[in-house]
Amino acid sequence: MNELALIADADRRAHAYLADIGKRRVFPDAAALAQLAAFDEAFPQHGHAPADVLRLLDENGSPGTVASNDPRYYGFVIGAVLPAAAAAERLMGAWDQCASTFDNSPVAATLEKIAARWVLDALDLPRESAIGFGTSATACTLVCVAAARRALLARKGWDFDNDGLNGAPPVRVVISEMAHITVKKALRVLGFGMKHVISAPVDEHGRIDPAQLPPLDDMTIFCVQAGEVNTGEFDPFAELIPRAKAAGAWVHVDGAFGLWARASSKRALTDGIDGADSWTTDGHKWLNTPYDGAMAICRDAQALSSAMNSDAVYLTGAHDAQKNVNLEFSRRARGIPIWAALRSLGRSGVQEMVDRHCAQAARIAEGLRAAGFEVVNRVVLNQVLVRAKTDAQTVAIREAAQASGETWFGQTVWQGRPAFRISVSSWRTEDAHVDQLVALLARLLAEHGER
Template sequence: MDELALLGDADQRAHRYLATVAQRRVFPDAGALAGLAAFDEPLPDEGAAPSDTLRLLDEAGSPATAVSNGPNYYGFVIGAALPAAAAAERLMLAWDQCASTFDNSPAAATIERIAGRWVVEALDLPRESAVGFGTSATACTLVAIAAARRALLARKGWDFDSDGLTGAPEVKVVISELAHITVKKALRVLGFGLKRLIVAPVDSCGRIDLARLPALDDMTILCVQAGEVNTGEFDPFAALIPRAKAAGAWVHVDGAFGLWARASAKSALTDGVEQADSWTADAHKWLNTPYDGAMTICRDAAALAAAMNADAVYSMASLDAQKNLNLEFSRRPRGLPVWAALRSLGRTGVAAMVERHCALAARIGEGLREAGYEVLNRVVLNQVLVRAQSDAQTVAIREAAQASGEVWFGATLWQGRPAFRISVSSWRTQETHVERLIALLAALRERHSG
């Protein structure tokens, strides 16, 4: 089979998969999981036919997928891939560009520059900000914190690039009591030490408590949240950030999914967030692009470019080249699906999608309360945090829902006790899907009561 025929076969298989996402089990059954054994082969001495490799991937792999690209997946704030973004990704693969610099790919460099400008405009952040397209919120947080530490040390006259950290003035980090694990991972990898992090207590909704905010100074990085992962709540930026800025601190916002509220009628939740120094956001969550697409946004473009500079004698580029704004030198043009999503949606489309998901989440909260569940959060965004009559019942219902194949959502702990978290973030999810979810959970509660 020649190259074009093979790609045509792949397209047909992809078409069949997408045509059935609404009918597929949201999580594979035991038979599909057992079928994964077909991949457990010895490394072949002689290569298999590409068509046979594709066949195996589809026949054994497709049934064992979690159908997060469908309408009934409510786990981990995972959005489905918008058609325009998925189509752009397919063409991007055909281009096979190393999107480090303009010299590598004029098309990619141009489109990613425009995508960055559109992201900043959609989120109404400082227009001078630089945008680096990376793999995930974890990687992009690492980039932002590295730039922040370097900038704070430079203010004290310390040359981080030449002298490293040995003997350097201490940079302190203040994080929320409920900071996301990816923020903690980035800080750990950067060498801050989890025991040395300063923890800011939170209120009953999961927001940093202003009355108990630790002391800040001009050698502090304050990490705040736009969208706490369980409750969907936002730290009080309008009061927090001016206090931090007055002390000379650098403020970083973990906005993996919640920052997109700023592009909608929910923007009041983000009031004051534009005063921060850096932000991270995922496109593969609420913007519904394919994985892996995220972004570091930094008000001080020069600080980000200096921290991430990857110029070499054989590859010099402008400060806004993507290799100078994120971790990767050799990279795919992750900003292309972002550009395609924003161009296909426009401002009104982004707002409508965010607002619809928030309304659907509110309906889930209302329906589950009526069914006798305890809804633990205020449902200010797209997150619904739920508990049944007892811890054992909560776990049993969640496991039964997952086993049904009709829906999928994950477990969590809230204030030390089991709960489950329902996230509405797929462009495919409509009112009919939400009503079926409510009906299923109502029936499961009745079945497991007592």
């Protein structure tokens, strides 16, 4: 089979997979999981035909997928990929571009620059900001915090690039008690040491309490949150950020999914957020782009490009070339699917999608309360945090729902007790699907009511 025939076969198999969306189990059953054993073979002495490789991947791999592009999937704020973004990703694969600089790929450099401009417009963040399209909020947080530390040290006259951290003035970090694990991971990888990271107390909703804010100064990186992962709540930016800026601190916003509220009727939740110095957000969450697409956004473009510069004698680039605002030197053009999503949606489409998901979350909460569940959070966004009458029932109902194949959502612990978290973020999810979810959970509550 030649290359074009092989790609055509892959397209045919992908079409068949997409045609089954909404029909297959949301989580694979035991038989499908058992099929994955077919991949457990010794490294072959001689290669297999590409068509055979593809056949094995589809016939044994496709049944073992989690249908995260199914409208009944509510786990981890994972949105189904928008058609325009998926199609762009497919064409990019054929292009096979190394999207480091204009010289590597004029089209990638052009489209990612436009995508960056559109993101700043959609989110109404400072237009002078630079955006690096990275792999994840984790990697992008690492990039932003690294730029922040370097900038704070430079204000004290310290040459971080040449002198490193040995003997450097100390940089403090203040985070929320409810900071996401990826923020903590980035700080740990950068060597801050978790014993030295200061946690700011939060209120009952998981927001930093301004009355208990630890002291900040001009050598502090202060991390706030747009969209707490359980409750969907937002730190009170309008109170916190001016205090931090008055102290000379660098403010970073973890907005992996919540930052997109700024493009919706929920914008008031983000009041004051544009006063920060850096932000991270994902495309592969609420914007419904393919995975491996996130953004490091930095108000001081020079601070970001100086920290991440990777110019070499054989390959230099503009200060905003993606290799100079990101960790990766060789990279795929992650900003192109983001461009495609934004162009296909437009400003009104982004708002409609975010607004619809928030309304559907409220609809789920109302239905579950009526069915006898406890909805723990205020449902200010797209997150619904739920408990049954007892902890044992909560766990049993969540496990039964996952095993049913009719839906999938994840577990969590809130204030020391088990709960489950329903995240509404797929463009495919319609009101009928959320009503089906409520009916399923109501039935499971009745079945497990005496336990």
